[in-house]
Amino acid sequence: MKKLSVVIITFNEEANIARCIDSVKDVADEVIVLDSMSSDKTIAIAREKKARVFVGDFKGYIDQKNKALQLASYDYVLSLDGDEAIDEQLAKSIQYAKKNFMFSAYSMNRCTNYCGQFIRFGTWYPDRKVRLFEKKIAKWGGLDPHDKVLLPDRTAIFHLKGNILHYSYESVAAHNRQNEHFSTIAANSYRKAGKRTNPFKIVINPLWAFAHDYIIRAGFLNGKHGLVIAFKQAQYTYKKHIKLFRLQRKQGAPVVSIHEAKNNSNNMKSETDAATPSAIIGAR
Known part of the structure; x- marks a missing residue:
């Protein structure tokens, strides 16, 4: 059976880190935490x-995950955030895969x-x-805060059976804080990447985000939380585009969110894009 490194990035995850580490005890040959x-x-x-x-x-979610990856001792790595855990079915799937990793x-x-x-x-x-994934062929990329694993073409x-359990939002207020924080990071990342927006996108993209989540992908079946999530998806999309639009007009210093003005920008826990798959064959 081949060995597996589990790498976890954390910031102020005292409520979650024990659950995260305990969940991988039957699959990990080492657990590395980069805090x-x-x-x-x-x-x-x-x-x-x-x-x-x-x-x-x-210095950013992508940078931090790549640093954690380099700390791994073994060829195969399972990468988690501190507010995640794996369920029993996924643990069994990983145990079976470890017998002889047939895929990269x-x-x-x-x-x-x-x-x-x-x-x-x-x-x-x-x-x-x-x-x-196999450490030697993979690296983290994307645009902060939405990281993804990059693989060769x-x-x-x-695909393994089971779930990563993501204990992300304990309250709507926490979701609001993250939307404020992540939209600022995204706007600055998009500006650096040369991406642009316009008034049409500022109006239409949030409406599409709501409709896509709540109607097309049947988010309404989640009950009252489904409505809140769809609204927050639209809110995040709006904030991201309006902040990018302001940057385009100012062409000045990066946007600073209200939350960041009160707290160091490093005081938010690591999250990944909660709306789209992290990677497909090749790259997203």
């Missing part, structure tokens, strides 16, 4: 769980817990992610 100088008990808890803990400056990359579904309810419909599920990806 962004947490001010809570994240580091202490990770050490109690026998993880190898490293601490470093946070493996995908799995991610199921997000929103205010205590696992979301099974809409654009948030199945939310397929490539998270288990024609890489075969095998």
Whole structure:
């Protein structure tokens, strides 16, 4: 059986890190935690769980995940965020795959817990992610904060049964804070990448985000949380485009969100794009 490194990036995840590490105990040959100088008990808890803990400056989600990847001792890596865990079915699937890794990359579904309810419909599920892969062929890319695994063209990806459980939003207020924070990061990333927006996109794209999640992808089947999520998807899309539009007009310093003005921009926990698959064969 081949060995597997589990790498986890964290910032102030004392409420989640024990669950994350415990969930991989039957599949991990080592657990590595790369922390962004947490001010809570994240580091202490990770050490109690026998993880190898490293601490470093946070310069972006993509950069941090690539740093964590380089800390792995073994050829195959499972990459998680501190607010994630794997369910029993996924653990069994990974155990079976470890007997003889036949593929260079493996995908799995991610199921997000929103205010205590696992979301099974809409654009948030199945939310397929490539998270288990051969270290030498993969790297993290994308545009912060929406990272994805980049693989060589024609890489075969095998889909594993089971779910990554994503304990992302304990309240609507937490979702609002993340929308504010992530839309700022996205606007600055898009500007640096040369992407542009316009008044038409500012109006139409949020409407499409709502319709796509709530109607086309049947988010209404999630009940009242489904309506909230669809609205927040539209809100995030609007914020992202309006901030990018302001940057285009100012051509000045990066946008600073209200949340960042009150807190260091490094005090938000790592999240990944919660609306689209992380990677497909080749690249998204």
